[in-house]
Amino acid sequence: MSQSAFITSPLIGRTGELARLTGVLERARGGEARAVLVAGDAGVGKTRLLDEVAGQAARAGTTVVTGRCVDLGEVGLPYLPFTEILGVLAADERFSAVLAAHPAAERLLGAGADPARDPDGRLRLFEGVAGLFAELAAVAPLLLVLEDLHWADQSSRDLLRFLLSRGVPHRPDPGAPERRLALLASYRADDLHRRHPLRPLLAELVRLPAVERLELRPLPDAEVARLVRALRERPLPEATVRGIVARAEGNAFYAEELVAAAGAAADGMPSGLADLLLIRVEQLSETAQQVLRTAAVAGRSVGHELLREAAGLPEEELESALREAVGRQLLVLGDGGTYAFRHALLREAVYTDLLPGERSRLHGSYARLLAARGRGAQTAAERAHHYRESHDLPEALTASLDAADHAQRLGAPAEELRHLETVLDLWPSVPPDARPALAGVGQDADSALAARIRYTLAGNLLSVDQLEAAFRYSSEALALIPAEPPSRTWVWAAATHVMASSHLGEDETALSIAHRALGVAERLGAADAQADLLISLANLQDGGRTSPAGQERLGRARELARSAGHGPVEMRALFNQAVSAFEAGDPEACLPLLAEALERARRTGLLSSIYPLGMRYLQLLVMYTLGRWDACLSTAAEAETALPATGAFATGPALYVAVARGDGTAAERAQALMDGASDWMGRLVGGIVLTDAAALLGDPEAAVERMREALTALGDDSGRRPDVTVRLAALCLAPVADRAAELRGGGDERELRRWTDTATWLVEQARGSAEGDEAGRPQGPEGQAWLARAEAEWTTAVSGPDPAAWEKAVAAFDYGDAYEQARCRLRCARALAAAGRHGEAVECARQARETAAALGAVPLLERLDELIRATPSPGGCPVSPLTARERDVLRLLARGRSNRQIGEELFITGKTASVHVSNILAKLGAASRTEAVAIAYRRGLIAPEPAGSG
Known part of the structure; x- marks a missing residue:
């Protein structure tokens, strides 16, 4: 077939998909960053569709950049598609200033990788890349295309997750510049087996509001026939067209290849795609076939110089062979003097057809050529792959170690771990004298590595x-490496084991190892390890982190970590300092600590790491506790905008506000957290909100069931009760006590006993949680307050309301939890009223009412108003729910005064009078001023004015 007989593949049968993607581009050009995941079987037309979209985008003034993933087995090259994208952008003068201002670009491109060990370095990298793309899109509209996502390395998948869930599609604040950016990523749907690592990521991404999924289904037969006819300048016989349509089964690439192979000198048509592709390859000259086989071993694409050296051909012969392969559209020209296979399936077919010896020899050639060019970190993973496939195990071992170090510097822990696991697998098969030495390790290298x-x-x-x-x-x-001679490896192994031991309650083991490791860390001058061990010791001894000794250790740890430049350990120290203040019953002292810590995390690029996320939650929890609910909601909204997809860390306390204010969607949102939570915080928040919502509805069965579900979800391997057990038990006890009160004296003794037994089980759970851990340390003021409430509820359930028990609970929440103190005051007021102490009951309820009104806690406010209305005054008359000032306003309302006139008579502003009027209407359940006056007369809250009074 002559080259002129084959024309460029037209886009047929994709009108709807093209319109959808061009719509996404239009929205992106208007400032609304979007992403589309384009799925389809191999050869269905994903690349052709993306090429068409890219062409339209470029013609409209959008800068289009493509990054490709390659198949290098389980390891891969960290961040390869993003490195390719940044490499192209770096060559564009328009973006040079932005790229120069972002260390993330330099780091991904290899020149600025930080050799210092920093496990959270990739968080800074991720946030830096997100900021970089946002600023690049401010210079010119961008379309980023990621091809073959099913081959992406884990670090690229993690970076994509970060960009789509927390970065690029989101504007950090209303004043931020518009993000004129679209991202299209393609992947083979038929490659995603059940355990493919891309599957969970796709399931997560498609739930994001800025991400869409577009599935390319096989083309209908009529569209395939149109495509087949369009591919040839000269018409094919109809029988040939029908045969190609039948065999293509809606796959555009199959159809193209069948058309390209039609008329070739072959014995019949191939039954499989590999045979089909090889037919076209075999039509080339022997030299061109040799070049294709050599290129297939390199991967999807290969540079000209590397291919020439690997093929071992003179330049003229190589160019002639390449021209032939390009002319037959088996290879395509790429950027930077590279050649790529027109389709990955073509490369796979050629590679699979190689003889084992031929394949091994070519892999060895590539490995040696890459090594001869310098053992650069950027080629380490590639060299390791080629050495493994060529069965040169000593060199594969060395290259894998280099690749692990490179992955660590790039902040790609998954790739680092896989390379290290490869090293472990290879180590026994490599003679000891051929093993590389591990720098800085004085003992047996394989033990240190393990x-x-x-x-x-x-x-x-x-x-x-x-x-x-x-x-x-x-x-x-810890067992693999001796403590002597001292080494950083042993210190960090010990520090990790200390944390693991303490989490499982093995405190004696943790303490013994921590003290020994701290001494070694001090001798080695390992300030970061010292800091980490001091934090563990602050939690383990001398009364824990709330004690003066614990506080002193945390302060030292914070300074040591900062001096060592170890951000993650510094964040751990700051987190523990803030939590200790809260646990000590001083929530007000938490706020400046948290503000400083979060600002520090922002400056160091660690806002998305685990401890800053925990501090974000704690900041919101403190605002909720102190009754600053509006500030809590606004701060939560800001956090969601700046760091979306952080789940309960940014929304948890806002849900506590929602349920307390009677938001009917709070339970539904909490259930979504429980159902989809992969993190402990989501399960914690969901469990609290669902239990509280059921309790507020007066449903003891549902409340207890929700508590059990939460405790199951929050349980860990240690077998200890979660600290939140005391809170959940106290919440459940309220409807349980109310149910027992209803049954008491009603004759159903069996049902009453069931609920009193339930109450006893609940209070035992609360006591076990709050009264002490395995080391005998009780919970702080918050836990003790919840225990006091649980004890008061239990007393109510088993013997009736006890004002003294409720007064103790009210006092216990005086450390700063305004809402829970108001809820306890409601229960205390009921106990006082039941004891005939009506005046005290009304006063207690009024105090609680002021708090509920200020917080906007409508359900609590309604219960308090109901109690106040139903409680007789000492003289036997109902007690007014209105304050003295509101009663003055009501009397003037009865005289027909306007807000301005009320203000003048009471020496207040008209606006203040309006607020009092609104409060009166709400408290009396009136829809108008006239109705409020009528209700007040009817309930005896005001007396009729004497005649002539005005």
């Missing part, structure tokens, strides 16, 4: 509450 892998894994497991597994791996790490 320990490093295990304590790294243990730390990751701790962050996802896999405590038993973390303890097992940290134990193995």
Whole structure:
């Protein structure tokens, strides 16, 4: 077939998909950043559609940049598609100033990788890349295209998750510049087997409001026939067209390849795609086939110089062969003097057809050529891949170690761990004299490496509450490496094991190892490890972190971590300092600590790491506790905008406000947190809100069930009760006590006993949670306050309301929790009224009412008003729910005065009078001023004016 007989593939049968993507581009050009995940089977037309969209975008003035993922097995090259994108942008003068101002660009491109170990370095990298793309899009509209996402390395997947869930599609504040950016990412749907690592990421991304999914289905037969006819300048026989349509099965690439192979000298048409592709390859000259086979071993694309050296051909022969392959559209020209296979399936077919010896020899050639160009970190993963496939195990081992170090510097822990695991697999098969030495390790290198892998894994497991597994791996790490001679590896293994041990309640083990490791860290001058161990010790001894000794250790740890430049450990110290203030019953003191810590996290690029997220939640919790609910809601909204998809860390206390204010959607939102929460915080918030919502509805069965579900979800391998048990139990006890009160004296003794037994079980849960951990340390003022409430509710359930017990609960919440104190005052007022102490009951209820009104806690306000109305005054008359000032306003309302006139007579402003009028209408349940006066007369709250009074 002559080259002129094959024309460029037209876009057929994709009108709807094209319109949808061009609509996304239009919205992006208008400042609304969007992303579309384009799915489809191999060859269905994803690349062709994206090419069409990219062409239209470029013609409209959008800068289009493509990054491609490549198949290098389980490891891959960290951040490859994003590196490719930034490399193209770096060559564009329009973006040079922005790129120069962002260290993230330099770091991904390799020149600025920080060799210092920093496990949270990739968080700074991610936030830097998000900011970089936002600023680039401010210079010119951008379209980023990521191809073959199913081959993406884990770090690229993690960065994509970050950009879409927390970065690029979101504007941090209303004044931020518009983000004229669209991102299109394609992947093979038929490659995503059940355990493919891309599957959970896709499930997560498609739920984001700025992300869409577009699935390219096979083309209808009529559209395939149109495509087949359009591909040839000369018409094909109809029988041939029908045969191609039948065999293509709606796959545009299959159809193109069948058309391209039509008329070739072959014995019949191929039954499989590999055979089909190889037919076209075999039509080339022997030299061109040799070049294709050599290029296939390199990967999807290869540079001209590297291909020439690997093929071992003179320049003229190579150029002639390449011209032939490009002319037959088997290879396409890429940027920077590279050649790429027109489709990944073509490369796979050629690679699979290689003889085993031929494949091994070519891999070895590429590995040696890359090594000869310098053992640069950027080629380490590629060299490791080629050495493994060529069965050169010593060199594969060395290259894998280099690749692990490079991944660590880039902030790609998943790739680092996989490379290290490869090293462990290879180590026994490599003779000792061929093994590389591990710099800085004085003992047996394989033991040090194995320990490093295990304590790294243990730390990751701790962050996802896999405590038993973390303890097992940290134990193995500590056993693999001796304490003498002293080494940083042993110190960090020990520090990790201390944390794992303490999480499982093995405090004696943790203390013993911590003191020993601290001494070693001091001798080595390892300030970061010293800081980490001091934090653990602050929690483990001398009364814990709330004690003066604990506070002193946390302060030292904070300064040591900062001096060592170890941001994650500094964040751990700051988190513990803030939590200790809250636990000590001083929520007000938390706020400046938290403000400083979060600002520090922002400056160091660690806002998305676990401890700053915890401090974000604590900041909102303190605002909620102190009754600053509007500030809590606004701060939560800001946090969601700046760091979306952070779940309960940014929304938890806002949900507490919602349920307290009677928001009917609060329980639904909490259930969504429980159903989708992969983090402990989501389960905590969901459990609290759902239990409280059921209790507020007066449903004891549902409340207890919600509590049980929450405790199951929050349980860990240690077997200890979660600290929140006391709060959940106290919440459940309220409707349980009310149900018991209803049954008492009603004759159903069996049902009454069921609920009193339930109350006893609940109070035992509360006592076990609050009264002390395994080391005998009780919870702080908050836990003791919830226990006091639980005890008062239990007394109400089993013997009736006790004013003294409720007065104790009210006093216990005096440390600063305004809402819970008001709720206890309501229960106390009911107990006082039941005891005939009506005046005290009304006064107690009025105090609670002021708090409820200020907070906007409508359900609590309604219950208090109902109690106040129903409680007789000492003289036997109903007590007014109105304040003295409101009664004055009501009397003037009865005289027909306007707000301005009321203000003049009472020496207040008209606006203040209007507020009093609104409060009166709300308290009396009136829709108008006239109705309020009528209700007041009817209830005896005001007396009729004497005749002539005006």
